Amino acid sequence: MNMGRTLWDYAFLGIVTLIYIFLMSPILLVVLMSLSGGEFLAFPPQGISLRWFGELFSNARFLSAALHSVQLAAVSAVVNGVIGTLAAIYVVRFAPQKLANGLRLLMSAPLLVPEILTAIALLFFFFEFGVGNDYPIAIQTGHIVVTFPYVFLNVASALFNFDRSQEEAARSLGAGNWMTFRRVTLPAIKPGVITGCLFAFVISFDIFNISLLLKPVGMTTLPLELFDYLRFNFDPTAAAVATLSIVVTFVAVLIVDLTVGLRSLRF
Amino acid sequence: MSSVAAQIPRAISGPKHRAPVWWMILPALVLLVGFLILPYVSIVIMSFREASTRAVYGEGFTIAHYRDIVTDPFIWGIVWRTIRMALIVTVATLLLGYPVAYHLARTRSRMSSLLYICVISPLLVGLVVRTFAWMIILSNNGIANGALTGLGLVDRPVQLLNTQLGVTIALIHVFLPFVILPLLGNLQAINPEVALASRSLGASRMRTFFKVTLPLSMPGIQAGSILVFVLSISAYVTPAMLGGTQGRTMAVLVVQYLVDNFRWPAGAALAIFMALTTLAIVVVYLALTARAMRRLP
Numbered sequence: 001m002n003m004g005r006t007l008w009d010y011a012f013l014g015i016v017t018l019i020y021i022f023l024m025s026p027i028l029l030v031v032l033m034s035l036s037g038g039e040f041l042a043f044p045p046q047g048i049s050l051r052w053f054g055e056l057f058s059n060a061r062f063l064s065a066a067l068h069s070v071q072l073a074a075v076s077a078v079v080n081g082v083i084g085t086l087a088a089i090y091v092v093r094f095a096p097q098k099l100a101n102g103l104r105l106l107m108s109a110p111l112l113v114p115e116i117l118t119a120i121a122l123l124f125f126f127f128e129f130g131v132g133n134d135y136p137i138a139i140q141t142g143h144i145v146v147t148f149p150y151v152f153l154n155v156a157s158a159l160f161n162f163d164r165s166q167e168e169a170a171r172s173l174g175a176g177n178w179m180t181f182r183r184v185t186l187p188a189i190k191p192g193v194i195t196g197c198l199f200a201f202v203i204s205f206d207i208f209n210i211s212l213l214l215k216p217v218g219m220t221t222l223p224l225e226l227f228d229y230l231r232f233n234f235d236p237t238a239a240a241v242a243t244l245s246i247v248v249t250f251v252a253v254l255i256v257d258l259t260v261g262l263r264s265l266r267f
Numbered sequence: 268m269s270s271v272a273a274q275i276p277r278a279i280s281g282p283k284h285r286a287p288v289w290w291m292i293l294p295a296l297v298l299l300v301g302f303l304i305l306p307y308v309s310i311v312i313m314s315f316r317e318a319s320t321r322a323v324y325g326e327g328f329t330i331a332h333y334r335d336i337v338t339d340p341f342i343w344g345i346v347w348r349t350i351r352m353a354l355i356v357t358v359a360t361l362l363l364g365y366p367v368a369y370h371l372a373r374t375r376s377r378m379s380s381l382l383y384i385c386v387i388s389p390l391l392v393g394l395v396v397r398t399f400a401w402m403i404i405l406s407n408n409g410i411a412n413g414a415l416t417g418l419g420l421v422d423r424p425v426q427l428l429n430t431q432l433g434v435t436i437a438l439i440h441v442f443l444p445f446v447i448l449p450l451l452g453n454l455q456a457i458n459p460e461v462a463l464a465s466r467s468l469g470a471s472r473m474r475t476f477f478k479v480t481l482p483l484s485m486p487g488i489q490a491g492s493i494l495v496f497v498l499s500i501s502a503y504v505t506p507a508m509l510g511g512t513q514g515r516t517m518a519v520l521v522v523q524y525l526v527d528n529f530r531w532p533a534g535a536a537l538a539i540f541m542a543l544t545t546l547a548i549v550v551v552y553l554a555l556t557a558r559a560m561r562r563l564p
Contacts, residue, residue, distance in 0.1 A: 008472065016370045019363050023443060024385050026400035027392055029410075033403060041403050043410045087295035094288045103292065106299055113307075114501030116518050120525065120538050121306035124313045127323070145302050148295070199391075206393030208504050213525070223395040230399060230508065234406075242396040249391045253384065 027246060034239035041234055052240040062241055065225035072136075072211075072221065073204035076143045077151075077197040084151030084200075085193055089185070091152075092159040104156075111149045118146060119213040126214070135216060142210035147203050151196035158192025191260035198252045205248055313535035323531045332536035342520070342537070346544065349516040352431060353499035356438045360446040360495050361488065363439070368450035368487070369480075373459070386451075390444040394504040401437035401509060402428065429511025437505050442498050446491035453487025454480075485560045493549055500545045517541045 029043075037047025056062055091103045110118065119142060126138040166188070170180045186193075211221045220228070226241050314332060319325035336342050371382060389397060404410045405427035412424040427433040457480065465475040503518040510519065521541065524534030 012366065012370070016366050019367050019443075020382060020385050022363070022440065023367075023389055026397060026404065026440060027389060029403060030396060030400045040408075041406070042408055043403070043413060083294040083298065086291040090288060090291035094291070107295060109299060109303060113303075114497060114518075114542075116501050116503045116521070117307070117310070117538060117542060118303065120521070120535070121310045122302065123525070124309040124531070124535065125302070125306035128309060141302050145298060148298060152295070202391050206391070206396075208393070208395055212503075212522070223393050226395050226399065227504070227508065230402070234402070238399060239403075242399050245396050246392050249388070249393075253388060253391060257380070257384070 030239050030242045031246060033236055034243040036236045036239070039235065041236060041239065045236075052236040053243075055237045056240040056244065059237070061220070062222070062225055062229075065220045065222045066244065068219055069205050069222040072140060072143045073201045075140055076147045076204040077201040079144050080148050080151040080200045081193060081197040084148055084196060085155050085189070088152050088155035088159060088192075092156050107152045108149045110146050115146060115207065116209045118142070119209045122210070123213045136219060139211055139214040139216065139219070142214045143204045143207065146207060146210055147200035150199040150203060151193070154196035154199070155189055155192040158189040162188045195256050195260055198256055202249050202252045206245065310535050310538055313532055314539050316532040316535075318530065318532050323529060332533045333540070335533065336536055336540050345515060345517055345520055348431065349500055349518075349541075350544070350548070352435055352438070352514075352516065353496050355435055356442060356499045357492050357496045359435075359439045360443050361492055364443055364446035364450060364491065365484075365488075367443075368447045368454055371447070371451055372454035386444050386447050389440070390448075394441065395508070397441050398437055398505045398508045401433070401440065401505075405433045405436070405509070428509060429513055431510070431514045434506050434510045434514040434516075437509055438499055438502060441502075441505055442495045445494045445498060449490040449494065450484060450487040453484050453490075457483045482559075485556065489553075489556050489560070493552065496552075497545055497549065500541065 033041055033043075033045060034052055035048050035050070036045030036052070037049040038045055087107055091100055091107065095103055105112075122138060122142050122145070126141075131138055162185075166184050167180055170184045175183065206223060208223045208227065211224050212227075215221070215224065222241065222245055226238060226245075229241070230238055313324065315328045315330065317325035317327045317329045318332075367386065371379065371386065374382070376382070402409075406412075407424040407426070407428070409427075411427060412421075415421045415425060416423070427436075461483070462475050462479055465479045466472070470478065500516075501518050502516065503522060506514050506516040506519050507522070510516065517537070518541070521534050521537050524530045524537060528534075
């Protein structure tokens, strides 16, 4: 039995390498284009310059859109960090056996239904209650709902992998519920909470459909602004905006990778 | 000492342990029931409301919107196009995603962390950004046409933007990670010694793959393909940016009804119709694959 490398292995490696390149190259291309010295989004770019980032940072619309995106994402991450963590602790630790599976399904539901349908549902729902599109409450609620499962699933999986006897030990040494939670449970599930919150932030920063249908008049987010810009323009400023959003994502991925490791990530 | 001893029975019976904890799930329940389940009910209600020229909907209720949808050949055309596109995307992502998941599950390379980033980053970079990248690639003087003319395959640039082909290519890229991740989890859970046993009993690599590894990875294939199919059918951003009228899908039509034409009841009916069509196809697919998976442990 020959277990050495065969022609098959090399062919397989070649194909897989091409697919990895296919996965990454469009994103790298956008970054490359944002550094273009030329006027057009033509490949290869003519020279290198940072002037499109200058365009971006002197464009009030893009800046205000970016600010709104960061606000929405930060609130989503913090709110879900609290209620998603509490929910995960309840479902994994305390929920009656009969309820646990149903609850788990409900808590992942925003991931299981198409985002566009959730956006439409919330549009009608808020309209019926007279909130309409006038307040950021609709768009913010939409962002919180859609990003909720990222915190829930990551914390739940951290709880699964955590040895419960440590909690029992703390209790038998006289620690109360709150003390046990703060000193034992919370530190153990912290990686799950961090990962969950950062991914809630990133997803909220990127989502489009919810923002499209629920934004109040006059408010935009970075993805919406880029979408609108591209309807009438096709130049490296758009690439600079896209690069800004890529950088935000990669900083978050890097933080997760350095603090808790990417493979702990749950979708 | 005595105080510690006195606490032991309390710790074991754990009276504090039984303190009410249901409040912990309460905020999440309010969020998901109040702002996900109930709003979905409101789509159903909206789809039966009468249209109105003065407000977004009228007073009474009607089934006219559903009747209009199923009798409109224009809508059926878009429905078939959307389903066909979603099926092509699903098959293509499976074919491209399987080798990557297989490689990532087996590799002991020091680069594996970097390769993992290659797989999940496209997922985390926004859809608008990824679709924009494909606008750059597919435009008339973009990279794709540059390569095609450079290789002498075509004389003049081929129209790729605003076509179904362009949307399909971009969707394959956009949804590829969604098939890799479930497959990866599934393949990592398969004991590699099962394949080794098959090989040591004299089966060729091909035979081992098709008779052992592939059947064992059916749950991952099933999960990944359903995910990609549902996402492709309901995709809005990519067809809206790249599709023009030729590559218009159901989701684009729904948003057009809601935002451009202010036909909320008709748009709601179309959204429900889209969801039911997707559900029906997924159920048939589950029934078909369940038979293939029955023999699995």
